[in-house]
Amino acid sequence: MRAIEAGGDPGPAWHLFEQSGFLDALVPEHAGGAGLELADAAPLLALLGGHAVPLPVGDTMIARALIVLADRVPPPGPIVLAAGAGPTPFAGVAQHALVVAGCSIAQVSVDAVVPVDAHLTGRLVAGATVATFSAGRDSLRPISAVLRALLIAGAVARVLDMTVDYANQRSQFGKPIGKLQAVQQQLAVLAEQSVAARIAAQIGCRNGLAPSSIDAAIAKHGASVAAVEATAIAHAVHGAIGISEEFDLQLLTRALHCWRLADGAESYWAAILGFGRAASECGSIDLLR
Amino acid sequence: MFETLTLSPIPPEDEALRLPLRALIAEQTANMPLDRRARSWQGFDAAFSRKLGQAGYLGLTIPKEYGGQGRGPFARFVVVEELLAAGAPVAAHWIADRQSAPLILHFGTEAQRQFYLPRICRGEALFCIGMSEPGSGSDLASVRSRAEPKGDGWLLNGQKIWTTNAVHSDYMIALVRTSGGLADRNVGLSQLIVDLKAPGVTVRPITDLAGDAHFAEVFFDDMHLPPDALVGREGEGWRQVTAELAFERSGPERVYSSLILLDAWANHIAAAGRSDSASLRLLGSLTARLAVLREMSLAVTARLALGESPVIEASLVKDLGTGFEQDVPLLIGDDLAAHPDEPVEPELLRTLYYVTQIAPSFSLRGGTREILRGIIARGLGLR
Numbered sequence: 001m002r003a004i005e006a007g008g009d010p011g012p013a014w015h016l017f018e019q020s021g022f023l024d025a026l027v028p029e030h031a032g033g034a035g036l037e038l039a040d041a042a043p044l045l046a047l048l049g050g051h052a053v054p055l056p057v058g059d060t061m062i063a064r065a066l067i068v069l070a071d072r073v074p075p076p077g078p079i080v081l082a083a084g085a086g087p088t089p090f091a092g093v094a095q096h097a098l099v100v101a102g103c104s105i106a107q108v109s110v111d112a113v114v115p116v117d118a119h120l121t122g123r124l125v126a127g128a129t130v131a132t133f134s135a136g137r138d139s140l141r142p143i144s145a146v147l148r149a150l151l152i153a154g155a156v157a158r159v160l161d162m163t164v165d166y167a168n169q170r171s172q173f174g175k176p177i178g179k180l181q182a183v184q185q186q187l188a189v190l191a192e193q194s195v196a197a198r199i200a201a202q203i204g205c206r207n208g209l210a211p212s213s214i215d216a217a218i219a220k221h222g223a224s225v226a227a228v229e230a231t232a233i234a235h236a237v238h239g240a241i242g243i244s245e246e247f248d249l250q251l252l253t254r255a256l257h258c259w260r261l262a263d264g265a266e267s268y269w270a271a272i273l274g275f276g277r278a279a280s281e282c283g284s285i286d287l288l289r
Numbered sequence: 290m291f292e293t294l295t296l297s298p299i300p301p302e303d304e305a306l307r308l309p310l311r312a313l314i315a316e317q318t319a320n321m322p323l324d325r326r327a328r329s330w331q332g333f334d335a336a337f338s339r340k341l342g343q344a345g346y347l348g349l350t351i352p353k354e355y356g357g358q359g360r361g362p363f364a365r366f367v368v369v370e371e372l373l374a375a376g377a378p379v380a381a382h383w384i385a386d387r388q389s390a391p392l393i394l395h396f397g398t399e400a401q402r403q404f405y406l407p408r409i410c411r412g413e414a415l416f417c418i419g420m421s422e423p424g425s426g427s428d429l430a431s432v433r434s435r436a437e438p439k440g441d442g443w444l445l446n447g448q449k450i451w452t453t454n455a456v457h458s459d460y461m462i463a464l465v466r467t468s469g470g471l472a473d474r475n476v477g478l479s480q481l482i483v484d485l486k487a488p489g490v491t492v493r494p495i496t497d498l499a500g501d502a503h504f505a506e507v508f509f510d511d512m513h514l515p516p517d518a519l520v521g522r523e524g525e526g527w528r529q530v531t532a533e534l535a536f537e538r539s540g541p542e543r544v545y546s547s548l549i550l551l552d553a554w555a556n557h558i559a560a561a562g563r564s565d566s567a568s569l570r571l572l573g574s575l576t577a578r579l580a581v582l583r584e585m586s587l588a589v590t591a592r593l594a595l596g597e598s599p600v601i602e603a604s605l606v607k608d609l610g611t612g613f614e615q616d617v618p619l620l621i622g623d624d625l626a627a628h629p630d631e632p633v634e635p636e637l638l639r640t641l642y643y644v645t646q647i648a649p650s651f652s653l654r655g656g657t658r659e660i661l662r663g664i665i666a667r668g669l670g671l672r
Contacts, residue, residue, distance in 0.1 A: 039296075160290060164669050181659075184666035191665055192609045195291050195602075199588060200581045202296040221577040266574065271566050274573030278559060283552045285374045288580050289299075289307075 001251060004054045005118040010093040014078060017057050026065035026209065033068070039205040042150055046201070049154030049259070052251040054120055056080045056090035058147050063098050065209055066143075067107065070133035075107070081263075082124050083141035089148070089255075089262050092119040099126060100140050106132040121258045142216035145263040146204035149223035152259050153197040155252045156223075156230040160194045162249060163187060163234045170239075183237060190233045197226035214287075217273035224266040227256040290669065294602055296584055297591035303363040306346075307371055313344060314375045324639040326376025327549040330383050330542050331503045333457055338381035338412035347386050348410030351394060356407030362593040366541065366586070373545040374552075380454055380503070385409045385416035387540070388533055389462055392480070396521030396529050401482075405460075419449040419463035419483070419507060420530075427660050430475040430527065434465040434509065443467070443481065443514040445489070448506065453654070455505035456494045458485055463509075464526050467519075475527035480520045487512065499646050532598055537655050539589035539603035544582045544610035546651050547617035550644045551575055553637050554621045561631055571624055575617060582610050601668035604661040611652040618645040 004010045017023060025041050027033025045058045056078045063079035077095035082088040088097070091113045099106050111127035164187060167178030177183050200222025204215050211219070231253040235242045242249045264272075277287055317337050318326060325332060341347050349365040351357025358364065372379050390409045393401055408414035425431045434447025447465060455461065461483045469477030485492060489512030494502035521529045558568050585606045592599040622641055625633055652658040666672055 157290070164290075164671065167671060178666075178671040181663070184671050185659065185662045187669055187671060188605075188608070188662035188665035191290060191669055192605050195294050195585060195605060196581050196609060198292075199294065199296065199584045200577075203580065203584060206296065217573065218577045218580040221574065222581045225578075267570055270570040270573035270577060272573065273577050274569030274571070277555065277572055277576050278564070278569060281559065283374065284548060284555075284576065284579055285370060287576065288583055289304075 001052060001054050004093065005120055007092075007119045010055055010078070014055055014093075017055065018076075022057070023060050023064055026061050027068045028065075031068045033065070037205075038146075038208045039202070042202060042205045045147060045150040046154030046157070046198070049151030049255070050158040052155060052158075052255045054090070054093070056094055058151060059090060059094075059144075062143060062147055062209065063096075066098065066105065067133075069209070070105075072107075072131055072133060075130070079107075080110075080124070081140060081144040081147065082126075083144045083263055085123075087116045087121050087258070087262065088124050089121050089258050091115075091122045091124050094124075096130070097124055097126060098140060099124075100138075101129070101132055104132045104134045105140055106130075117254060117258055121262075138213070139210060141263055142211045142213055143209055145216045145220035145269065146201065146211050148259040148262050149197070149201040149204050149219040152223040152227045152256060153194075153201040155256050155259070156190075156194045156197045156226050159230050159234045159249070159252050159256070160187075160190050162252075163190060163237050167237055177237070186233045186237065190230055193226040193229045197223045197230075200226070213272055214276050217269040217276070220264060221266045221269040221273065224260045224269070227260040228266075231256050291602055291605065293592060293599070294585065294588040295591075297587050299363050299367060299587065303360070303367050306364055306367045310344075310346060310368060310371050311375075313340065313346075314371060314377045318375050318377055321376065321378075322639075323376075323549060323553050323636045324643050327547075327640045327644055328378070328501070329373060329376060329546050329549070330379050331453075331501065332376070332378030333380040333454070333503075334378035335381040335412070335415070335457070337378055338415075340412075341382065342410060342412030347382055347412050348390060348406070351390055351406055351410055355394065355402055356410035357390075358410075362590045363587075366590045370541045370545070373541055374548055376549045381415055381457065382409075382412045384418055384454060384458075385414060388418060388537055389416035389460075391536055392462065392529065392533050393520060395532070396480075398517065401517060401520065405482075414460065415454070415458045417452050417454045417458040417461050417485075419452050419455075419461045419465075421451045422448055423450055427657055429464070429530075430478070431471060432464055432466060432478065433471070434463065436465050436467050436479070436481055436514065438467075439513070441516045443516075443518060445481065445483065445509045445512040445514055448508050450506040451495070451504050452507050453504050455485065455492050455507050456502065461485055461507065462520065464530055467523050467526075469524075477524050478526035479523050480526045480529055481514060481518045482520055483509070483512070483514065483518065489513065497647070497650075499643055531600065534656070535589070535593065535598045535600045535603040537603075538607040538661075539586055539593075539599070541583070541586055543607040543655075544579065544586055544613065546611075546614040547644050547648070548579075550621060550640050551579070551617050553640055554624070557633065557637055558624075561628075563628075567627075568624065571620060575613075575620065578613050578616075582606070582613055585609070601665060604656070604664045604668075607655065608652075608658055608661045608665070611658070614651045615648045618648050 024033035029035035204219025348357035
């Protein structure tokens with residue numbers, strides 16, 4: 001992971017994912033895929049987040065399914081989902097991108113990337129358009145947001161595990177810091193956020209690859225809030241070692257911030273949901289049930 | 290961790306309860322002002338509870354042989370959700386239906402089940418739960434009220450305080466010491482059913498900061514209890530109390546206490562023609578949090594439906610849920626105050642002021658925030 005982040009060749013690692021068959025998990029069976037529903041594949045996507053895999057495996061799984069659903073043949077190599085002009089996670093190792101072009105989705109090559117975090121997250125400089133296919137209006141950002149929510153949910157769960165382990169091992173004042181109520185109360189909040197992030201992400205998955213904007217908003221809002229709380233608590237409990245390069249926590253917390261800021265963070269999706277609710281004139285329960 | 294909590298849709302047969310119930314609720318709440326509906330599960334109306342019982346909306350999880358509906362926790366979730374979303378007065382049956390009936394079903398004798406459950410299901414036997422005492426709040430194992438064996442029954446002396454609905458209730462299920470001493474902590478405690486209309490009981494209402502008297506102090510003075518006052522086993526009270534906590538801590542009532550205010554404010558900003566992004570963001574962020582909490586509560590309901598007792602998971606939902614309930618009045622108050630030249634209906638303002646004032650209770654009742662977080666920490670393996 002560190003080698004790829006430092007600009008090393010992602011090829012060998014990518015080759016393993018390609019061989020595994022997971023990249024076509026969401027592609028329909030008649031097109032040679034596994035035909036999994038997004039909700040069924042959700043644990044896989046969260047697992048990628050939990051290991052902070054520095055490759056757009058989840059992006060590519062979704063992109064290949066979208067391309068096949070548009071009756072086209074997906075290109076080989078890593079594909080990222082890049083719905084807007086903001087920084088794109090995994091852009092530094094992407095060969096292709098799906099971008100929004102008017103009311104369509106365009107498949108473009110990646111010519112260059114302006115990095116903003118190590119060599120992974122950055123602004124894409126799109127190259128030639130390989131294909132465009134019509135899709136529902138505003139269809140790319142919701143599914144991208146749901147993917148980020150799943151990655152966040154997986155990473156927050158891992159951060160919880162790491163932080164609880166650390167609190168049980170690290171001794172101060174003659175006992176593990178996990179015995180201190182002030183620390184316990186914070187870890188309880190981290191646990192709550194971990195469950196909330198997972199449930200939020202699952203809400204985003206209930207309509208497959210075409211989430212409603214309301215479901216995507218609930219998913220990405222909840223996951224983004226959890227990312228903020230979880231990173232703060234994990235670093236507070238770990239102390240100085242948590243911000244050192246050689247300790248693995250930073251791989252997860254840096255990724256959490258990248259995924260939170262990608263495809264709209266909590267305020268963007270709060271406004272989308274607020275707009276949707278204001279338009280519906282439903283009470284809370286009728287809107288959500 | 291806590292991976293068993295997962296998205297759990299309401300089964301269609303339980304969802305089907307929703308619309309017929311709405312008509313009954315609408316009839317009841319039609320003339321209730323918002324600030325009374327915001328009393329949520331503290332609104333008391335014994336006639337309405339009996340009406341719900343007659344229509345089959347109480348005792349949903351109680352077997353039919355005891356007068357219940359023989360359905361499951363999802364059916365109860367739908368009914369409770371509809372009642373709370375409308376601000377219907379549910380206090381009269383609330384504790385009996387939520388906790389006392391499952392407790393008696395689980396730990397009671399056959400005679401106790403036959404005696405109490407059908408009346409609870411009809412909304413005719415009102416219960417309160419006697420836990421806190423002047424010296425026992427969060428440290429519940431330190432209760433001093435004591436029932437000594439006397440003849441073939443019990444002699445009860447002591448005091449309970451902050452007992453919700455004691456003034457209106459027929460019975461209290463009291464946690465008292467029946468053996469050992471204070472040093473034995475949670476060993477030697479038992480649950481006794483106390484007839485609050487019997488001699489030896491004094492109930493004094495306590496008025497809260499909003500002017501309501503939903504809780505009370507209750508004194509027991511040489512009160513004689515029959516042998517069958519004991520629920521479950523002598524000395525097992527702590528274990529029995531703990532077993533019922535998952536029922537008490539995960540329901541929609543731990544998420545919806547400010548729902549009347551939220552929905553009324555949503556209507557207000559629509560009527561005021563607000564379309565600025567700050568208003569929409571607040572509406573959206575509160576709705577998004579509610580959406581996740583509702584699914585978390587349903588996820589715990591699914592574990593209850595499987596016969597589990599997910600106490601830690603329920604604590605997690607309650608802590609997050611009550612935090613949301615408390616944020617709602619503060620954020621909505623700030624929003625309305627940020628529009629000082631916009632007229633607001635007095636009914637909405639009264640609702641806002643009431644919920645703002647009572648909101649601290651949301652994370653006190655049924656286990657404080659700090660106690661719940663301690664329980665979660667233990668579940669994480671930290672204690």
